Amino acid sequence: MSEMLYTIKDVSDRTGISPHTLRFYDKEGLLPFLRKSPHGTRLFSEEDFESLFTITCLKKSGMSLHKIRDFMQLYAKGVETLPERQYMFEEHRKEILARMKELEEMLNIVNYKCWYFAEARLRNDPDFYKKLSAEEMPPQMIEFMSKVQNFKQAIDSGEPHDSV
Amino acid sequence: MSEMLYTIKDVSDRTGISPHTLRFYDKEGLLPFLRKSPHGTRLFSEEDFESLFTITCLKKSGMSLHKIRDFMQLYAKGVETLPERQYMFEEHRKEILARMKELEEMLNIVNYKCWYFAEARLRNDPDFYKKLSAEEMPPQMIEFMSKVQNFKQAIDSGEPHDSV
């Protein structure tokens, strides 16, 4: 059985990555594994799909094309770059976890805001929250307010200006 | 007690948002609540910090400045836009949840890759995975391989080209 090779169009149809983008990735050095036909046509092998899959995963998880290129270049160099590649992935893993934590925090804020909008509509009063006693405030509101305080007092050594 | 007002520099020092960026946000319509002094100096009130906090949260959670502007414009219009603002936040909440789910999936892939690199170094063989029997493969590897298959066969009606 001869090796099956795919054209840029085949790959585009299968992966949903446009031929334009594939050529762009190639130009940027993200596809060092790529072979070319005698007249320069890009040829993708069965194995290359795994690399393309890895590229889309790294991208979706927030890695820049620049870093992805660095990784793919190491990959192309072979086994002796395994330690570097491992390090890159360990670091990237930490970044994903940090991003997930940040998103979770932001979700809390947005959840509070959703509650606020529902409540404000119910009462037909956007300022209702200012009139709540400490006992009436739900915990997420207290949390939100304390976060606003933190945000506002990052550096609190200077006196605010009086006036107008 | 007269109202306390803050200059762009004060706000920058407290929030870490550069004066440049604050002016840029103003120019783009993200700060419709802003007042100006007789000679045009931007003046921020105590309350405006909450709006700035909301802006940074929306940004960190992936909302575009364009959408944030739309939201702030609605906010400036007052109580009658509460339903629209509520809708925007409900939708944004869904987007955050979708993004979190995607990140979690990507984390699984990256976790698998971390395992792969550790194992490949241990065995000093980047191709060890090809030699594993079905029983020897950890579940995350089987999952990874099935995802690569899905990725590659998005549209599997066309025959691959033979050759070279």
Place this chain on the structure above:
DNA sequence: CCTTGACTTAGAGTATTCTCTAAGGTCTAT
């Protein structure tokens, strides 16, 4: 044979989110 369509290259254009520069006005302290 000629059209169609996929491929090639180099390079320009787009959207987003800043980031900086230039040119100039105003305020405060010495």
Place this chain on the structure above:
DNA sequence: ATAGACCTTAGAGAATACTCTAAGTCAAGG
């Protein structure tokens, strides 16, 4: 009054990740 720090505006430049255009090559189908 003059320096220095702050403010204003308009607009250029940068990084990222495409996205498209132009100009041209090549091979297969009618």
